[in-house]
Amino acid sequence: MDSAELSHLFTAEGLRLVDELPPYSSLDPVAQVSALRKAGHPPGLVTAVLTQARLRERAVTKFGDFASRLLYTQAGLEQATRLPIAALHAGRFRAAGVGKVADLGCGLGTDALAIAALDIPVVAVELDEVTAAVAAYNLAAFPHVEVVHGDAETFDLEAAGVDAVYLDPARRSAGSGSTTRLTRPEDYSPSVGFAFGLAAARPVGVKLGPGFDRELIPSEAEAQWVSVDGQLVEMGLWFGALARPGVRRAALVVSGGSSAELTAEADSPDVEVRELGDYLYEPDGAVIRARLIGALAGRLGAGMVSASIAYLTADTLTPTPFARAFRVLERLPAGEGALKKALRERRIGTLEIKKRGIDVDPASLRTRLALKGPESATLVLTRIDGAHAALLVERADV
Incomplete structure (x- = not known):
């Protein structure tokens, strides 16, 4: 627009x-x-x-029934925070007891809206003129919100009386319509360096993509990866009073309106590789990105199927929101010709293929297998103790 x-x-x-x-x-x-x-x-x-x-x-x-109350730009909607997650962000500011928040690079204003809904004054700053106008419309119901069309990096926080900051840096080129993805953090708007620099003086929250380079995460920040209904959607970095004591890594899993969180003081080391058990666990993407697979394995009494591959295995089923569980039915031949024969013998015509640690395109493989038959199945292609493996499995956590 x-x-x-x-x-x-x-x-x-x-x-x-x-x-x-x-x-x-x-x-x-x-x-x-x-x-x-x-x-x-x-x-x-x-x-x-x-x-x-x-x-x-x-x-x-992203917004459920509330979607019809807002206006949008294409670029703004792509980056906008889902409403339930924005509410969790806002809760951090309330818990920290802050008086006024600056939302620098506010986009459509959805995070500012969630903060303002808790009766916290907000000044929302947006560089793109069209997006700023849309944000002003979306936030018009809150008299304690001011929308400013301006540059987040030159906005005077002291003059505005701000004591905490939230940033969701634009990770696409400027504009409100079709844009291109920015790959370098220094090109984000506001830049990551600017965002991290603010944390030296006040509580700061920064929303970034879930694939953000972990080497760039400041040691003093709490890093929280968030998945919603199986989709990894963001990584939040929280500084000062917005960070929780003793938490530096967190995986928040939101599914069907409920949520669960796995936290730790640091990355958890991987557990030992063990023999394949009766159950296979596929950790949620938030757990993998947070490097909390070892912590999850401890809860499940599980071991790794192979070094550096994010599958866990155990002899017993332990329900968990942090992983999908599969019952291992058979270990099939890993070679393509023998695998094709084994699947045909089992009359499998519909096949879901999951893979980790194996360089194969599931769609191409499915075509080459030329499956026929009335049965359906799930196949996991991975490595077990370093060797290629094909596992016929079924969901065990439904």
């Missing part, structure tokens, strides 16, 4: 049309454009409201 579309959208007519449109997936876009144009609406307005309808429908996965 550009400034011209925004000017059309920010009218009584534009906002009314956005709210009146049915869900985007139920629309015939060509017919809807024709109907809106026939009703006398200008082309710019039609484009703007249909874009919002499309983005609002996509936003449901």
Whole structure:
């Protein structure tokens, strides 16, 4: 969305049309454009409201029923924090007893919204003009929120009376429409160096991508990796009063409205490799990124299937929110020809392929196997004590 579309959208007519449109997936876009144009609406307005309808429908996965109350840009929605996770972020500021928070690089304003909902004053700063205007609309219901169109790195925190800062640096090129991903942390906006530098003077929270280079994590920060319904979505770094005493590594797993967390004072060392047991565990991505596989193994009484491969094995089933559990049914031949024969003998026509530590493309392999039959199965390709292995398994934690 550009400034011209925004000017059309920010009218009584534009906002009314956005709210009146049915869900985007139920629309015939060509017919809807024709109907809106026939009703006398200008082309710019039609484009703007249909874009919002499309983005609002996509936003449901992050904001649920609240999605229909907000406006979006494409780039802003891609980076926006899911509402339940934003609420957890806000809870840290409340627990720390801060008086006023600066959200530097606020994007659409969803984290600022969660903080303001706890009656904490917020000043939200956004460099992109269109995004700042959308944030101002989204935050208009909170009189104790100020939205500033400006540069986060030059904003005067002292003059604003701020005593804590939250940052979600833009990890894509500037703009509110189609953008490109930035790979170097120094190119983020605000830059990572600037964000970390603020932590010397006040409590600071920084949201980053889950694949952020662990070597760049400051030793004084609490690093928390978050997964939602099996998808690894972010890593948060928390400094000062926003960090929890004795916690430097955390894996937060959110699923179906509930959450569980694994924490430690540092990376946990991997446990010993052991013989394959009756059960195989696939740790959640947040546990893997936090390097807490060893801590999880201790809870499960499990060992590694092979060094440096994130599968655990045990003789007994221990339900856990931090891993998927599979019952090992058979160990099949690892060679492709023998594996194909074994699967055909078992009349397996539908196959889910999971792999770790093996250089193979599951989709290509599935095609080459030319499976036929009425049965379905799950195959795990990995290494067991260093050797290639193919395991026929079934879900054991459902």
